[in-house]
Amino acid sequence: MSAVLILGATSDIARAIARAYAKAGRDVILAARHHDRVAPDVTDLELRYGITARAVEFDVLDTAGHARFFDALGMLPDTVISVVGFMGDQATSERDPQAADLVMRSNYVGPAAVLAEAANRMAARGAGVVIGISSVAGERGRAKNYVYGSAKAGFTAYLSGLRNRLAGTGVRVITVLPGYVKTRISEGLATPRLLTAKPTEVADAVLAAETGGRDVLYVRPIWRLVMAVIRSIPERIFKKMRI
Amino acid sequence: MMLAGWGRYPHAECRVVAPRSREELLAAIGNEPSLIARGNGRAYGDAALNADATLDLRHRDRFVGFDDATGVLEAEAGTLLADMLDALVPRGWFPAVTPGTKFVTLGGMLAADVHGKNHHKAGAIGDHVESLRLAVADGSVRRCARDENPALFAATLGGMGLTGVILSARVKLRPIETAYIRQETLRARDLDEIMALFEASRDWTYTVAWIDCLARGRDLGRALLYRGEHARREELPDDRRAEPLRVPPRRPHRVPIDFPALTLNRWSVTAFNRLYYGRARPGAAIVDYDRFFYPLDAILDWNRLYGRSGFVQYQCVLPKSASRAGLAALLERVAAAGAGSFLSVLKLLGPGRGMLSFPMEGYTLALDFPADPANLVLMTELDAIVAAHGGRIYLAKDARVAAADFRRGYDDLAAFGAVRAAVDPGGKFASLQSRRLGL
Ligand SMILES: Cc1cc2nc3c(=O)[nH]c(=O)nc-3n(C[C@H](O)[C@H](O)[C@H](O)COP(=O)(O)OP(=O)(O)OC[C@H]3O[C@@H](n4cnc5c(N)ncnc54)[C@H](O)[C@@H]3O)c2cc1C
Ligand SMILES: NC(=O)c1ccc[n+]([C@@H]2O[C@H](COP(=O)([O-])OP(=O)(O)OC[C@H]3O[C@@H](n4cnc5c(N)ncnc54)[C@H](OP(=O)(O)O)[C@@H]3O)[C@@H](O)[C@H]2O)c1
Numbered sequence: 001m002s003a004v005l006i007l008g009a010t011s012d013i014a015r016a017i018a019r020a021y022a023k024a025g026r027d028v029i030l031a032a033r034h035h036d037r038v039a040p041d042v043t044d045l046e047l048r049y050g051i052t053a054r055a056v057e058f059d060v061l062d063t064a065g066h067a068r069f070f071d072a073l074g075m076l077p078d079t080v081i082s083v084v085g086f087m088g089d090q091a092t093s094e095r096d097p098q099a100a101d102l103v104m105r106s107n108y109v110g111p112a113a114v115l116a117e118a119a120n121r122m123a124a125r126g127a128g129v130v131i132g133i134s135s136v137a138g139e140r141g142r143a144k145n146y147v148y149g150s151a152k153a154g155f156t157a158y159l160s161g162l163r164n165r166l167a168g169t170g171v172r173v174i175t176v177l178p179g180y181v182k183t184r185i186s187e188g189l190a191t192p193r194l195l196t197a198k199p200t201e202v203a204d205a206v207l208a209a210e211t212g213g214r215d216v217l218y219v220r221p222i223w224r225l226v227m228a229v230i231r232s233i234p235e236r237i238f239k240k241m242r243i
Numbered sequence: 244m245m246l247a248g249w250g251r252y253p254h255a256e257c258r259v260v261a262p263r264s265r266e267e268l269l270a271a272i273g274n275e276p277s278l279i280a281r282g283n284g285r286a287y288g289d290a291a292l293n294a295d296a297t298l299d300l301r302h303r304d305r306f307v308g309f310d311d312a313t314g315v316l317e318a319e320a321g322t323l324l325a326d327m328l329d330a331l332v333p334r335g336w337f338p339a340v341t342p343g344t345k346f347v348t349l350g351g352m353l354a355a356d357v358h359g360k361n362h363h364k365a366g367a368i369g370d371h372v373e374s375l376r377l378a379v380a381d382g383s384v385r386r387c388a389r390d391e392n393p394a395l396f397a398a399t400l401g402g403m404g405l406t407g408v409i410l411s412a413r414v415k416l417r418p419i420e421t422a423y424i425r426q427e428t429l430r431a432r433d434l435d436e437i438m439a440l441f442e443a444s445r446d447w448t449y450t451v452a453w454i455d456c457l458a459r460g461r462d463l464g465r466a467l468l469y470r471g472e473h474a475r476r477e478e479l480p481d482d483r484r485a486e487p488l489r490v491p492p493r494r495p496h497r498v499p500i501d502f503p504a505l506t507l508n509r510w511s512v513t514a515f516n517r518l519y520y521g522r523a524r525p526g527a528a529i530v531d532y533d534r535f536f537y538p539l540d541a542i543l544d545w546n547r548l549y550g551r552s553g554f555v556q557y558q559c560v561l562p563k564s565a566s567r568a569g570l571a572a573l574l575e576r577v578a579a580a581g582a583g584s585f586l587s588v589l590k591l592l593g594p595g596r597g598m599l600s601f602p603m604e605g606y607t608l609a610l611d612f613p614a615d616p617a618n619l620v621l622m623t624e625l626d627a628i629v630a631a632h633g634g635r636i637y638l639a640k641d642a643r644v645a646a647a648d649f650r651r652g653y654d655d656l657a658a659f660g661a662v663r664a665a666v667d668p669g670g671k672f673a674s675l676q677s678r679r680l681g682l
């Protein structure tokens with residue numbers, strides 16, 4: 001059965017993605033730091049969906065180890081999805097370069113590097129799909145979260161370039177741009193209902209994009225419009241809005 | 244955040260803690276001075292509300308083990324019944340007991356010791372639990388079964404989260420040949436007829452009646468009885484026999500807005516009930532399990548039909564010997580008030596299991612009322628009728644009963660209290676409901 005590798009498997013969004021893919025009959029590899037934490041998910045996925053699942057150790061920051069990580073898998077998955085991300089605390093990131101560095105590496109440098117490694121191997125094979133979970137936060141720098149947002153912007157641009165480079169090789173690159181998602185990170189926040197997706201919606205959209213051939217998708221779709229408006233505001237006005 | 248039960252009455256501002264890992268869950272139980280577990284919020288009233296800390300268990304929803312030979316499933320308490328059905332019906336297994344919605348969690352089913360249309364044959368869900376793991380007030384985890392911590396086991400089934408937090412459980416399912424039910428529909432013109440039909444249908448696995456609670460006089464107790472058996476493969480229509488365990492997926496509808504409470508009144512309900520009773524086709528049919536067990540689940544958020552102020556479901560059970568008189572009195576009172584509901588359900592239950600568990604041998608009646616002042620008064624009158632006939636109120640539906648009326652119905656409260664005093668002397672586990680009832 002064709003397999004999907006999910007990087008950052010402890011997150012709510014990743015759990016939903018794993019279930020959606022397993023339900024579709026795909027074998028699943030869950031990659032996480034302290035991967036023993038996802039052992040119960042491995043059992044759950046196998047029992048529910050009758051597929052094969054396993055857990056592997058993975059740290060996105062260990063870019064030097066990414067090649068070894070793929071070697072150790074013993075196979076090259078058909079699909080690789082990076083859900084990895086780290087919001088950090090904006091105020092801390094503004095003052096503390098180490099903190100900002102961690103946010104940038106966790107959202108951009110690490111995920112870009114690992115998906116590039118996967119894509120290069122897939123290109124050699126002539127087939128595969130890599131999917132990056134970025135964010136609408138990368139569509140415009142905002143006072144409230146620009147450190148995280150800038151890293152996501154880098155990741156989004158990287159995915160765009162990767163897609164461009166690999167067009168025609170049989171490797172597809174999909175960029176996922178969620179808006180608000182109800183996860184452990186955003187639980188306390190009161191976000192507008194219409195703009196807030198459940199993790200299962202992200203999962204279903206990702207799977208649909210893979211099967212349906214989309215390149216870039218917003219979850220929910222209304223975010224495409226929202227971000228178009230936000231991007232269109234002239235900088236001299238935007239800078240005073242502090243949103 | 245603002246929380247309520249399925250009836251959306253009452254509301255309370257609650258601090259919600261939603262642990263992902265087992266460690267987070269145990270830490271929350273250790274650290275919070277006062278809390279209550281919450282599953283999928285399908286109890287109607289205030290059973291799963293605690294302002295200090297309401298523990299949302301829906302992320303604790305993994306299958307832990309399943310034995311294809313015996314049909315025993317072990318799962319975390321937040322696992323949805325809908326997910327169990329999705330995974331296990333295709334493999335030929337069905338829950339031994341199911342409530343009228345599949346959007347409940349395993350923990351919620353156990354904590355309410357839910358009953359289904361087969362209670363007279365199969366008992367409550369607690370009768371099919373092999374063991375459970377309970378996190379108690381001192382932070383320890385106890386395995387409970389019939390032969391291990393038996394008193395705590397008995398008190399936890401039906402205990403409405405007041406003995407601790409169920410972490411996981413092992414439940415036994417029943418084998419099925421198909422995902423379909425062979426259903427018969429029968430009409431009863433009055434209370435005597437429907438009660439006779441229940442008696443005559445004792446051998447059927449599933450029985451339930453919809454009762455027209457606005458019918459009066461000669462028509463009092465007019466009802467439709469549905470009875471069903473798991474269909475065998477050869478009973479299916481030809482085109483279903485190749486894949487007897489597969490049900491074509493249905494697209495659920497969603498109620499998008501709160502209906503103005505006005506749409507539900509004596510006239511609209513009377514008209515609906517007349518139509519429903521008149522249109523029903525007595526006879527036999529093969530229906531899929533979703534349509535037989537979960538007809539309301541096809542309309543997501545149907546609770547919004549009752550408008551913003553919400554509604555209360557009133558469910559009681561009367562001892563069998565007092566059922567005829569008690570039901571007549573209850574139905575008379577409701578019909579006189581003209582306060583009836585679309586969803587009035589009657590069912591004959593088998594013997595119960597004690598402690599806080601609701602079922603006892605006799606008839607159970609469930610009615611929905613918009614939560615307005617007149618209906619709240621009406622329900623206290625119904626309480627008096629229930630008490631006078633030796634009956635009791637179902638906590639999973641309750642949002643308003645007075646402590647004294649509740650207590651008269653349950654004769655095992657001392658035993659329940661003793662278990663709780665031993666395992667939770669400080670009263671850490673508490674809900675708005677338990678405080679109201681002095682539990
Ligand atoms: C449409 C509909 C039809 C229904 N039909 C029936 C029926 O036919 N028969 C029947 O018996 N009931 C029926 N019910 C009631 C429902 O089955 C119960 O209220 C059930 O408890 C709801 O489960 P939940 O997961 O939503 O729990 P919640 O509503 O979230 O909680 C209910 C109670 O369980 C406790 N609880 C939840 N999880 C745990 C846990 N892990 N550990 C300890 N305590 C816990 C809570 O503290 C609370 O006291 C119906 C409800 C609806 C909405
Ligand atoms: N929630 C939202 O509103 C929202 C909106 C837009 C985009 N997103 C994106 O969606 C993704 C999932 O977010 P979430 O809300 O579910 O938050 P989350 O729970 O914090 O998810 C982040 C995931 O990344 C993992 N991770 C972080 N650093 C890692 C590292 N060095 N190595 C390996 N894994 C690492 C985390 O694992 P650990 O458990 O080990 O920390 C976690 O599984 C993120 O990329 C996020 O940016 C979320």
